[in-house]
């Protein structure tokens with residue numbers, strides 16, 4: 001049930017190909033703020049409405065996709081408890097020392113789950129220099145840029161054996177599962193998982209190849225800002241996947257498109273308020289087109305085919 | 309500025325592609341060829357094809373998850389990353 005372990009996904013590291021074009025996208029089009037550069041040339045960024053040191057790190061390499069995702073827990077004791085549970089669950093844990101590869105971050109534990117994704121957990125992280133105002137706060141200090149992304153919100157991961165991944169998130173992270181999609185044989189096609197009131201912190205789709213990223217979602221204020229994001233996509237000739245549209249699943253307002261290195265990005269607003277005591281919503285696989293793209297009711301081939 | 313002709317062998321289609329245009333963009337624009345929807349960023353690999361003949365330039369990095377060095381040397385490309393430098397003949401992959 002909610003907030004029993006992790007608080008939220010707090011950090012992702014993405015692999016990018018065309019570093020300059022991709023950094024320009026995250027900074028000037030999506031509207032994240034640049035925080036720092038690491039000694040080995042990676043760039044750390046954050047949303048203007050986020051408090052922690054940074055939430056997105058870009059690493060230039062020769063393959064697109066996701067290096068890891070890290071979840072924040074409330075305190076060091078919870079991190080130790082989670083680490084013990086990971087070991088008991090059967091994954092091999094390693095330790096990333098404080099202030100090593102991610103400036104501002106304390107010690108992290110990491111491991112690879114059955115879907116081939118590296119997960120990490122941490123609690124200690126320095127506050128960002130640029131933070132939302134706290135005392136008699138205005139809504140922002142500097143006008144948000146471009147798509148006006150407020151914060152990193154969630155990700156959809158593709159890989160094998162998502163039933164185990166779902167169980168892992170519940171048993172180890174203390175998350176719950178507001179919504180699922182089942183195949184006719186009763187197995188999961190997809191699952192939406194959260195630690196808080198957000199309809200999802202992360203989601204999985206069953207896929208034979210391990211470790212794939214379907215999309216990384218950033219939170220926008222409202223439907224008007226989803227329209228603003230569409231304008232920026234058109235203006236910058238970014239490749240649109242679909243939207244603006246609505247998901248019936250999560251009820252989010254959404255656009256999918258690709259950044260210059262080919263990683264799919266979602267700009268997302270709204271979504272229902274989830275509670276751990278609410279009953280679970282269940283989709284049949286033959287209805288999932290309507291679940292994902294409520295207005296057209298049709299699944300697009302790229303949703304199941306295109307990942308990094 | 310030059311415009312070249314791109315032919316997709318087994319689909320028996322030909323379309324024009326300007327020298328500053330990506331092959332995939334020209335294919336989408338012409339509405340011909342085995343277009344598969346993708347990231348247009350060299351990351352997802354869905355636009356992979358074989359260049360059977362003709363000159364081209366790789367102007368955007370192609371993810372090594374989809375085009376190994378050996379494959380690149382062998383004429384395999386992500387069509388969203390290459391521009392023509394002459395008439396091209398393409399074949400499907402795989």
Ligand code: FES
Nearest residue numbers: 346347348353388
């Ligand atoms: S469309 Fe994704 S690599 Fe070309």
Ligand SMILES: [Fe+2]
Nearest residue numbers: 154156217266
């Ligand atoms: Fe999403």
